[in-house]
Amino acid sequence: MYAQQIVAVAPTTAAAVFPLHAPAVEGGLPMDVGQVMHFARGAEIFGQGEKADCLYRVVSGWVRTYRILRDGRRQIEGFHLAGEYFGIEGGATHRSAAEALGAATVQVVRRSTLNELAARRGDVAATLFHLAMLGLQRSREHIAMLSHKTACERVAGFLLDMAERADAAKGFELPMSRQDIADYLSLTIETVSRTLSQLQADGLIDIPRSRNIVLRDREALEDMCE
Amino acid sequence: MYAQQIVAVAPTTAAAVFPLHAPAVEGGLPMDVGQVMHFARGAEIFGQGEKADCLYRVVSGWVRTYRILRDGRRQIEGFHLAGEYFGIEGGATHRSAAEALGAATVQVVRRSTLNELAARRGDVAATLFHLAMLGLQRSREHIAMLSHKTACERVAGFLLDMAERADAAKGFELPMSRQDIADYLSLTIETVSRTLSQLQADGLIDIPRSRNIVLRDREALEDMCE
DNA sequence: CGAGATTTTGAAACCATTCAAGCGAGGTGG
DNA sequence: CCACCTCGCTTGAATGGTTTCAAAATCTCG
Numbered sequence: 158m159y160a161q162q163i164v165a166v167a168p169t170t171a172a173a174v175f176p177l178h179a180p181a182v183e184g185g186l187p188m189d190v191g192q193v194m195h196f197a198r199g200a201e202i203f204g205q206g207e208k209a210d211c212l213y214r215v216v217s218g219w220v221r222t223y224r225i226l227r228d229g230r231r232q233i234e235g236f237h238l239a240g241e242y243f244g245i246e247g248g249a250t251h252r253s254a255a256e257a258l259g260a261a262t263v264q265v266v267r268r269s270t271l272n273e274l275a276a277r278r279g280d281v282a283a284t285l286f287h288l289a290m291l292g293l294q295r296s297r298e299h300i301a302m303l304s305h306k307t308a309c310e311r312v313a314g315f316l317l318d319m320a321e322r323a324d325a326a327k328g329f330e331l332p333m334s335r336q337d338i339a340d341y342l343s344l345t346i347e348t349v350s351r352t353l354s355q356l357q358a359d360g361l362i363d364i365p366r367s368r369n370i371v372l373r374d375r376e377a378l379e380d381m382c383e
Numbered sequence: 384m385y386a387q388q389i390v391a392v393a394p395t396t397a398a399a400v401f402p403l404h405a406p407a408v409e410g411g412l413p414m415d416v417g418q419v420m421h422f423a424r425g426a427e428i429f430g431q432g433e434k435a436d437c438l439y440r441v442v443s444g445w446v447r448t449y450r451i452l453r454d455g456r457r458q459i460e461g462f463h464l465a466g467e468y469f470g471i472e473g474g475a476t477h478r479s480a481a482e483a484l485g486a487a488t489v490q491v492v493r494r495s496t497l498n499e500l501a502a503r504r505g506d507v508a509a510t511l512f513h514l515a516m517l518g519l520q521r522s523r524e525h526i527a528m529l530s531h532k533t534a535c536e537r538v539a540g541f542l543l544d545m546a547e548r549a550d551a552a553k554g555f556e557l558p559m560s561r562q563d564i565a566d567y568l569s570l571t572i573e574t575v576s577r578t579l580s581q582l583q584a585d586g587l588i589d590i591p592r593s594r595n596i597v598l599r600d601r602e603a604l605e606d607m608c609e
Numbered sequence: 610c611g612a613g614a615t616t617t618t619g620a621a622a623c624c625a626t627t628c629a630a631g632c633g634a635g636g637t638g639g
Numbered sequence: 640c641c642a643c644c645t646c647g648c649t650t651g652a653a654t655g656g657t658t659t660c661a662a663a664a665t666c667t668c669g
């Protein structure tokens with residue numbers, strides 16, 4: 158029953174199944190599959206160790222994915238905003254958990270649906286592969302950050318990243334707590350706070366309210382991340 | 384021209400293209416594609432920034448993959464031994480470089496070959512996806528290690544990992560230098576050396592020669608990695 | 610306005626780094 | 640064969656940045 162469809166797309170998608178150096182995949186997954194769910198602030202979207210049945214995509218709001226390590230510490234893997242995917246796993250269970258930072262809506266697609274879709278449509282398979290590679294790239298950036306950067310460099314880089322993703326020229330709102338930032342950067346909450354205060358004292362940023370950041374000297378911040 | 388072959392495998396591979404929770408893929412890639420190349424100790428297999436045209440698989444020996452960071456430091460992403468794949472990239476260029484640790488032989492497969500193969504054979508596409516996810520998992524383990532582990536925990540964990548991969552009950556030979564270990568664990572060479580000495584002084588390991596390690600108290604080492 | 614949570618600030622302790630020197634094995638040339 | 644050199648590794652002492660522990664300040668929400 159699938160054969161017809163497969164024949165139809167076969168020749169053009171031959172190279173797309175493993176598009177290691179394909180141009181950025183346009184669009185993303187089809188929007189008409191899966192269901193949209195709403196989550197309240199702090200609500201768990203999926204838990205560490207749960208069966209990984211679905212793939213997720215942020216529709217609005219922010220989501221954090223994290224792991225609880227053996228020593229009880231929480232390692233935040235990433236913050237995801239509208240349009241970004243999360244919950245991709247290699248194994249049968251989620252290695253990390255996901256929670257809504259504030260109120261958030263999330264598109265949830267069953268893996269079985271994706272499997273079928275990917276089998277029929279080369280562009281979907283390509284997108285899925287692309288997403289996995291994107292995750293790998295981010296992960297490696299994270300390693301580079303953790304390996305030898307000082308607290309100051311980490312915080313500065315984080316602020317620039319947030320500003321860019323929030324598409325803000327100068328001022329923007331942080332959707333996460335200091336503890337979240339600390340667990341993402343692998344610092345303590347005190348060090349994050351101290352570093353932000355220092356950056357403000359140096360005139361690089363301004364902090365009107367604790368979750369509101371204004372970039373005063375973007376260039377200096379960028380130099381810092383070198 | 385490919386249509387016939389695709390029709391042939393379509394129904395059974397429908398779920399294999401995106402096998403997020405498929406059982407471990409058996410075997411790996413076909414062995415009859417690509418060519419086998421030999422590299423001398425320290426020889427570059429591919430460089431950072433080069434076009435990522437191929438996928439690689441260690442046939443014998445050890446390979447290290449690494450990145451040079453903006454500050455000039457070297458971050459070793461991993462050590463790869465026989466049977467393991469490396470060189471998978473999301474983009475058009477290699478984000479990391481690869482070198483032979485000692486003399487090594489490596490199977491090199493062109494991406495174009497893989498693309499064609501993956502388009503025809505669902506199990507190949509599945510294996511490629513599986514490899515990407517495996518890399519992601521390793522990457523996240525690396526992050527967990529870097530985030531809050533002490534030098535002692537890192538070195539102990541590294542030794543256990545090496546012992547396991549070398550399939551050694553107790554004693555084994557380290558294929559890499561102290562500098563390599565340091566760049567992998569994000570420590571300095573001095574700290575690695577000191578930590579190894581300390582572990583020996585505590586009776587957990589023995590170091591007959593600098594590259595030869597004997598695990599004396601595996602349990603204590605494992606406790607340390609908690 | 611009051612209570613709890615979040616954030617900031619301070620001081621002391623700790624761990625890895627840095628800078629510097631010593632050790633030891635392997636290789637070369639006299 | 641031994642002196643010598645080099646390179647990788649080890650060890651020591653001092654420095655410095657982050658953490659830890661503690662407390663004050665600020666914000667948020669009922």
